[in-house]
Amino acid sequence: MKSAEGVGLQSSKWMSGLGPDGEIVMSSRVRLARNIQQFPVPFLAADSQLSRVTEQVLAASCLLREQMGDLNFLRMDHLEPLQRQVLVEKHLISPLLIKEPHNSAVLLRGDEAISIMVNEEDHLRIQCLLPGLQLEMALEEANCCDDLLEASLDYAYDGQWGFLTTCPTNAGTGLRASVMVHLPALVLTKQINRVLSAIAQVGLAVRGMYGEGSEVAGNLVQISNQITLGQSEDEIVKNLSGVTRQVVEQEAQARQILLNESRDRICDRVNRAFGILKHSWLMSSQEAMQLLSDVRLGVDLGLIREVPGTILKELMVLLRPACLQLEAGHALEGMERERERARLISSRLMPQEDAE
């Protein structure tokens, strides 16, 4: 399939490196919501209107392509359902974009750091996703795309309400900034709830990643801004960066305490997790996330040296259902999936034996 080029299991930019404060901050994301004047928003628009939006965005993206080169245009209805799901699992598009794949698309930069969703909740969702804590850089890149698109698209904008988004919760800047942080030591030392509720008190939203509801899977937590109107983009990003730095410091202290006070216990825990991951025959994603979190902690603390620090980020994507099935080349049912997951993980953790 021609347009499917570029949808694969290669690491996106956020997965392939650590980045600043990358031992604790997995990724930074900035997203700008934009609509085009007069056109009804996607959930109300007719097919003909949505395809005109897509055409306009595609025409406007020429300028973008000149500036940043490699930019793939992927129409969701030209992709297999599995390929769409892989894009979701890599965090490059949202689940909403593929709910109505008929008229939605994404412009994806070669390094997969920039993705511009077309006809999601808003006509445009410009996203920049980078490794580590670098929200300012992500904002700069997203802003740059925004400016280039605005050169030829008539944005819906108003002096009082800012960018006119579909949902009033995004009005103003249309900016959602978020970080994904890995906080195993705060969980182990039972300080996590204290830290999370403090974050919530300063007006930021906190939620677990991949977990059911509020449950924290793999000790991964996402922190994001809630307010988009009445604060400038710089302010929003600075606030979130500042709070994230505090969280990083708390986690680093907790890790130090673990090392100082219960080194043997923590050594046992991370190596035990490493052993289980290397030698299991079946592996559920829930168990894998917890064990990978332990192994990653071991790598960060210098207790495990055989695998790179990016292992948690790569595997937490690759072990998800669509990625597993794309890798296997065919559909996998319950037990097969667990078997394939176990095989994938152990081959990644013992590269000298299994990898090609």
Place this chain on the structure above:
Amino acid sequence: MLCNECKKRQAKVHLTYIIDHEQTVQHLCEQCAREKGDFQFDSQPPFSIHNLLTGLMNLDAQPAAQVMGHAVKMQCENCGLTYAQFAQIGRFGCSSCYQTFADRLAPLMRRIHGSTQHVGKVPARAGGSIKLQRSIEEMREYLQSLVELEEFEQAAQVRDKIRELEACAQNGGDDHEER
């Protein structure tokens, strides 16, 4: 295990009912389970941000029509969305809705964001007139400081520049003059 209902597809949903201490177990495939409707499948939770917004909007629930004493149906001319629909789904239908529902927006935005004024990015084209307005204000402040310093020659130049910009703003068909 095959689905109890269609007896064709693989059972993936296992429902245990306990009714009057009687326990029954049903094994269903996703499709049949969805049709039976006992189980929510969508990854999105049934209760969303939009439900909450609806609550916020209905805090001041007396419709404007009653307040004013005659029936006025607030409806967006561009996309056809009515205020009632907006309040129900918690989303705008198009950019014109912001003008159509302008009177109701300030309390809602204050509840969500604690603010009713955008202070962030001004896009180059869509915000052209606003950019102009902001720079006229800056020039006026500059002019004031020049007058205080008795730099009259330079002040005259700045004054002429401001007039030029103001003429520009008027010709530009600014539709934000009420703000």
